[in-house]
């Protein structure tokens with residue numbers, strides 16, 4: 001508790017937000033297994049162009065989100081499949 005109060009005073013709000021982000025795929029987990037875990041949990045999935053064609057989103061009950069931000073069909077992020085550095089990723093979301 002005391003340590004959290006110390007962190008909240010010393011860290012910049014962007015750093016605190018970054019600390020709350022998910023770490024991503026663990027080192028010893030295969031990317032396909034990680035994606036199927038995300039599908040099971042119903043999480044949003046970000047995939048680069050190289051990984052997106054391997055993911056059958058229709059079979060998994062997902063849709064590709066277009067116009068994430070007005071005028072942009074992509075998100076600049078780390079790919080959930082290959083963990084590559086921030087690249088243009090397609091956002092897949094669970095169908096409602």
Ligand SMILES: [Zn+2]
Nearest residue numbers: 048051079082
């Ligand atoms: Zn990728």
